[in-house]
Amino acid sequence: MSREIRTYAYGLPRIGRDRSYKFLVEGFWSGKLSEEELRKGLLNLERERIQAYADSVDAFPIGEFSFYDKMLDTALMVGVYKAEDLNDYYRLCRGKDALPLTKWFNTNYHYLVPRIDKACFKKNAFWRDGGLSISHPNGIPYLIGPFTFLKLSWLKESIGFPDALMNLASVYKELLDDTPEVHMDEPALVLDLTEEEMKLFQEVYRELGKGKKIHLFTYYDSVDRLPLLYDLPSASIGLDLVHGKRNIETLEREGFPPNKTLIAGIVSGRSPWRIHFDSVLSLFEKIKKKAPKLVISNASPLLHLPLTLEGEGLPFELKEGLAFAQEKLREISLLARVLRGEGSADELQGKTGVSDAFGINLEVRKRVKEAKAELTHRIPSYLERKNIQRDHLNLPLFPTTTIGSFPQTPDVREKRKAYREGKINQKDYEAFIKKKIKEAIRIQEEAELDVLVHGEFERSDMVEFFAERLSGIATTSNGWVLSYGTRCYRPPIIYGDISRSGPLTLNEILFAQGLTKKPVKGMLTGPTTILAWSFVREDISEEDVAYQIALALRDEVREYESNGIKVIQIDEPAFREKAPLKKGEWNNYFSWAVRAYNLIVSQVRPETQIHLHMCYSKFEDIIDYLEEMDFDVISIEASRSKGEVLKAFEARGFEKGIGLGVWDVHSEVVPEVEDMVTMVERAEKVIDPTNLWINPDCGLKTRAWKEVLPGLRNMAEAAKRLRRSHGNL
Ligand code: GLN
Ligand code: ZN
Numbered sequence: 064m065s066r067e068i069r070t071y072a073y074g075l076p077r078i079g080r081d082r083s084y085k086f087l088v089e090g091f092w093s094g095k096l097s098e099e100e101l102r103k104g105l106l107n108l109e110r111e112r113i114q115a116y117a118d119s120v121d122a123f124p125i126g127e128f129s130f131y132d133k134m135l136d137t138a139l140m141v142g143v144y145k146a147e148d149l150n151d152y153y154r155l156c157r158g159k160d161a162l163p164l165t166k167w168f169n170t171n172y173h174y175l176v177p178r179i180d181k182a183c184f185k186k187n188a189f190w191r192d193g194g195l196s197i198s199h200p201n202g203i204p205y206l207i208g209p210f211t212f213l214k215l216s217w218l219k220e221s222i223g224f225p226d227a228l229m230n231l232a233s234v235y236k237e238l239l240d241d242t243p244e245v246h247m248d249e250p251a252l253v254l255d256l257t258e259e260e261m262k263l264f265q266e267v268y269r270e271l272g273k274g275k276k277i278h279l280f281t282y283y284d285s286v287d288r289l290p291l292l293y294d295l296p297s298a299s300i301g302l303d304l305v306h307g308k309r310n311i312e313t314l315e316r317e318g319f320p321p322n323k324t325l326i327a328g329i330v331s332g333r334s335p336w337r338i339h340f341d342s343v344l345s346l347f348e349k350i351k352k353k354a355p356k357l358v359i360s361n362a363s364p365l366l367h368l369p370l371t372l373e374g375e376g377l378p379f380e381l382k383e384g385l386a387f388a389q390e391k392l393r394e395i396s397l398l399a400r401v402l403r404g405e406g407s408a409d410e411l412q413g414k415t416g417v418s419d420a421f422g423i424n425l426e427v428r429k430r431v432k433e434a435k436a437e438l439t440h441r442i443p444s445y446l447e448r449k450n451i452q453r454d455h456l457n458l459p460l461f462p463t464t465t466i467g468s469f470p471q472t473p474d475v476r477e478k479r480k481a482y483r484e485g486k487i488n489q490k491d492y493e494a495f496i497k498k499k500i501k502e503a504i505r506i507q508e509e510a511e512l513d514v515l516v517h518g519e520f521e522r523s524d525m526v527e528f529f530a531e532r533l534s535g536i537a538t539t540s541n542g543w544v545l546s547y548g549t550r551c552y553r554p555p556i557i558y559g560d561i562s563r564s565g566p567l568t569l570n571e572i573l574f575a576q577g578l579t580k581k582p583v584k585g586m587l588t589g590p591t592t593i594l595a596w597s598f599v600r601e602d603i604s605e606e607d608v609a610y611q612i613a614l615a616l617r618d619e620v621r622e623y624e625s626n627g628i629k630v631i632q633i634d635e636p637a638f639r640e641k642a643p644l645k646k647g648e649w650n651n652y653f654s655w656a657v658r659a660y661n662l663i664v665s666q667v668r669p670e671t672q673i674h675l676h677m678c679y680s681k682f683e684d685i686i687d688y689l690e691e692m693d694f695d696v697i698s699i700e701a702s703r704s705k706g707e708v709l710k711a712f713e714a715r716g717f718e719k720g721i722g723l724g725v726w727d728v729h730s731e732v733v734p735e736v737e738d739m740v741t742m743v744e745r746a747e748k749v750i751d752p753t754n755l756w757i758n759p760d761c762g763l764k765t766r767a768w769k770e771v772l773p774g775l776r777n778m779a780e781a782a783k784r785l786r787r788s789h790g791n792l
Contacts, residue, residue, distance in 0.1 A: 068357060070120040070399045071301075071326055073205075073246065073280070074364020076388050077128060078545055079108045080371070085549040088130070091149070092157075098149055105130075106195055113199055119392035121358075124246040125202030126192045131156045131175070131548050134215065136193065137207045138177035141234045142185030143216075152193070156548055164547050167215075168250060168283050169644050170333070170367055171554075171596060173547035177216040182227040184234040191238075203246045203278065209235045209271075210264050211251035225263055232267040244276040244298075252292075253284035253307065255645055261291050272296030282328060282363040284644045285309035290317050299324035304346060305331040305362035311346070314353045325354035328362030330395050335368055335556060335598045337386045338394055340411045347402060359399045365391055369542035369553075380421040381537055381558050422535055422559020422600075431610045439661040441669075441693040445719055448669045448695060455670040456582060456629060460791045461743065461757050461782045464514040464722065466676055466698060467586045467632065468522070468762030469503050470771060475520050496521050497574055504578045510775035513782075514630055515583045517575035519764065521568075525588045525634060526596040530555030533615055534562045536597065555597045557608060563615035569622050576628060584674065585623040585631040587616050590659040595637035609659035616663045624671055632674035633663060633694075636761075639677070639685050653688040661693045674698060678724070678761040682711040690715070698722030700760040701742065702734075713749035721750060724760030725781070726774055731766075733773045739781035752789065757782050 078084040087104040090096035096104070109128050116123035129136050135155055138144055146152040154160055155175065162175040191206075209231045218227060239245060252264070271277065277297040285307030286292065292300055300319075302310045304327055319325050327350055329343055351357060365388040372387045386394055400406035441448070482492040503518035522528035530536040536555050543551035568586060576583040590612035599608055616633070623631055638660075642652055664673045675694035682689070682699065689697065701708050701724045712721060725742045726734040739757065746755060757778055763771050 068359060068399050068402050069122070070395050071122050071358045071360040072116055072120045072365065072392055072395055073124050073361065074127065074332060074366045075112055075116060075123075075392070076366045076368070076370045076545065077108070077112060078370065078543060078551060079111065081541065082543050082551055083108055085551060088549045092153065101149070102195065106197070109195060109197055113197055113202065115389060115392060117199060117201060119396040122201045122203060123199075124205035125197060125199055126205040128192060128195055128197075130193050130195075133207055134174040134177060134212065135162065136190050137212050138175075138216070139190035140187055140238070141212075141231060142183075142187055143177050143179055145187075146190070149193075166640055168253075169640065169642070170283070171544070171546055171552070172366065174215070177212075179213075179216050179218045179222065179227060181219075182222045182230045184231050186234050186237045188238060203244055204242050205246045206235075206238070206248065208247040208249040208251075208279075209267060211249050214251040214254070224260075228263055228267060232271060235271060239271065239275055242275075244278075246278050246280060248280050250280070250282050252281045252286045253303075253644060255647075256287065261288055265291060265295060268295045268297065278324075278326065280326070281307075282332070283307070285313070287645075289313045293317075293320045293323070297323065299326050299356075299358065301326035301328060301360060303328040303362040304350070305329065306333065307362075311350070314350055319350075319354035321355065323354075324356040324358055325350065326358045326360045327354070328360050330359075330361045330391050330398070332361040332363035332365045332388075332391065333367045334601060335385050335387055336601060337384055337390075338398070338411065340398075340408055343398065344402075344408075359395055359402070361391055361395060366545060369539065369544055374541060375539055377537055377539065377556075378421075381556070384558075385556070387542070424535070424560035424562055427535075427560040427562050427611055427614070430614050431607055434610055434614060434662055437662075437665070439658055439665045439693075441661070441665050441667070443669055445695065449720075451669045452672045452695060456672060458513050459782075459786060460752065460789055461755055461785050462513040463757045463778055463782045464512060464584070464698075465507075465516050465759055465775070466678075466724075466728075466762045467516050467519050467584070467634070468525075468764035469506075469516075469518040469520070470766055470768050471520070471764045472768070475499065479523060496571065500571060500575050501578060504575055504583075506772065507775065508579060508581070510772075511779045512775065513581065515575070515579060515581050516586060517571050517583060519586065519762065521571055524552065525762075526593050527553060527555055529567060529588050529593060530557075530597065532563075532565070532567050533612070534564050535559035535611070536561060552596070557594070557597050557599045559600070561608065561611040561615055563618050566622065567616075567619045569619060569626070572623065572628060573626050576626075582629045585620070585628045587619060587631070587633045587663075589633045589635040589638070589663070589675075590616065591641055591656045592635050592637040595641040606655040606659075609655060610662060613659040613662035617666070620663055620667060624667060629670070630672045630674065631664075631667070632676055632698075633660065634676045635660065636676070636678050639679060639681070642685075653685070657688055657691045661691075664693050672696065674720075674722070676722075676761075682708055686711050686715050686717075690717075694719065696720030696722055696756060698724065698756065698758050700724040701746075702727040702760055709746050709749055717750070718754070720754050720756055721746075722756035722758045725757055726759035726778065728759050728761045728763055728766060731770060733770050734777055736777045736780045736784065739778060740784055743781065743785055757785075 087101055091101040139146055155162055164173040165176050167174045213228050278299045279297045280301035282303040304310055368388040371389040397411055401408045478495045481487045499520040500517050507515045530538050536557050538555045539553050542553045546552050572585050590609040593612050673694045674696045676698045678700045723746055725739040
């Protein structure tokens with residue numbers, strides 16, 4: 064076997080063990096740490112990170128570090144914003160002047176979206192690393208490339224992308240002046256790009272690459288016109304060969320330039336499962352023939368994985384099939400050794416994935432098979448259901464409701480922690496939750512809302528909570544992954560067939576319903592969202608996993624119904640975000656995602672009202688798919704776009720109920736009656752008023768009661784005024 068195989072890794076999580084990154088930065092925010100202490104702490108953390116690379120791989124990027132977010136750093140580095148010090152910097156990250164956050168490709172990392180108002184850039188090299196310089200002989204300076212940076216920024220319409228890109232490229236050229244070699248991240252190359260965009264890309268890199276050693280990285284999917292990169296002056300091209308299977312086909316068909324190095328991403332940075340040695344070996348053999356100069360690498364940044372498995376108390380059968388970020392580094396290094404003919408494959412050949420006997424449930428598989436053959440549409444049709452439900456629920460015009468959660472105040476978090484640590488028993492914890500539910504019901508009754516919620520006090524997180532209750536899904540104790548800034552979450556691990564062995568939320572919902580005559584919503588997280596925010600097994604299709612979850616939820620729904628629950632909401636905030644990066648793959652994805660949703664509700668009674676909650680504003684993209692979903696009311700975000708979102712529904716002649724999110728839950732501002740009324744009146748022009756509901760954008764879990772109490776009252780008052788103007792009160 065070949066001796067010259069080298070290794071490279073990138074994107075190792077910066078959060079450190081036990082989330083020290085979070086606590087350092089937040090310590091600085093709260094004034095507990097000085098800037099000097101923060102820098103010192105972060106420098107140590109960064110040194111550890113670099114050392115972890117150096118211990119395992121031959122080369123790695125240097126300067127991936129960020130005080131909050133790398134897109135913001137890049138914006139500062141090219142002069143889109145100015146920041147004199149860290150206080151200025153953090154003002155761009157949080158508080159009222161913060162940049163908006165949005166999803167980084169199809170991952171659960173969110174970046175700050177720079178706003179570019181003029182196509183004029185200026186180099187400010189300080190923000191390459193914010194003064195936290197570390198060097199290492201094997202480190203290669205890291206940058207987000209200009210194309211990706213611009214593509215993911217918000218660009219004022221009057222500025223053309225080509226102009227902006229050319230100006231930006233000249234600043235990058237200056238930045239590269241003293242940098243002979245650079246790791247350039249250009250993941251935007253895997254998006255659906257126009258020919259024009261590809262041409263621009265080539266133009267930029269023909270210039271940037273002159274006399275430089277550029278390592279061009281793409282990941283998350285395949286590059287559609289890969290050969291267009293072949294004659295650019297770059298030293299190497301990094302390709303994702305795990306999530307970008309089509310890259311492999313292109314390599315086989317078109318070959319690879321002999322003068323360039325292929326940085327072969329063959330160890331996934333997004334999936335926590337160990338590599339499958341035999342398939343990696345055959346992939347390696349295949350590409351080696353096409354690209355003799357080869358470096359073994361991870362397939363996408365490792366930051367989507369928890370840092371390490373060490374100390375995780377997972378079941379043995381599961382743990383031995385897993386590899387988190389640091390274990391992936393070891394896999395890369397072991398793999399290269401084996402491929403060089405220096406080590407035995409024994410260590411790699413060990414366990415991959417989860418053993419057959421662990422996690423299989425034949426009953427579940429049978430149900431999924433039957434469900435696939437089932438007619439998944441609800442009968443009777445929506446319009447008939449609308450009448451039946453009107454009589455059954457007897458709701459006023461413009462019914463009011465909330466999306467589910469109420470403030471997760473410190474007492475709630477403390478009690479949950481105490482319960483987890485065994486300091487209070489189950490009985491006391493449940494009694495506490497009941498007390499909170501009681502308060503929530505009283506508050507909603509006093510505010511005179513129409514459809515109530517129980518408040519979700521029992522949930523740490525809308526996915527983790529269900530994961531803990533369903534069989535076939537594991538949760539970790541320290542498997543934190545960065546979601547944005549300093550915010551981390553612990554994705555559950557779906558390893559086996561999923562089933563419901565007991566009530567999920569039934570007890571809390573029924574308790575709440577027992578306290579009031581008004582309908583209380585049964586509240587579930589949908590299958591696509593559970594999938595999107597978890598790590599998912601790879602031995603069966605995601606589609607099948609989604610159906611398994613859907614059938615478990617169907618059982619819960621059935622129990623809701625037989626216990627008198629009249630309204631059920633299924634949350635799917637990740638429905639759109641889980642869609643593949645390339646539109647060509649959308650039909651396939653949405654067809655199973657829609658079907659999974661419908662499986663939950665296809666057998667409910669006509670009088671049971673099903674709500675769907677999604678919270679993002681670009682519905683134009685997915686409205687056709689929404690039409691296929693069997694809900695009765697959809698609640699959406701509308702406040703930030705001031706109701707603009709309704710255009711998509713109007714254009715479609717949408718007939719179902721629409722819950723307008725008239726309250727921006729991300730803001731501390733209490734919504735005014737006036738503003739809410741105006742928003743609804745505008746909506747009435749395009750939507751039949753009998754279809755309109757009034758609600759906040761999303762759950763109120765991050766808000767304080769002092770905002771929520773007046774907010775709820777104002778919402779109810781807005782509804783009353785609107786009803787009055789319709790002569791209905
Ligand atoms: N029911 C959930 C809540 O209110 C919905 C959260 C979400 O859409 N992200 O918190
Ligand atoms: Zn939401």
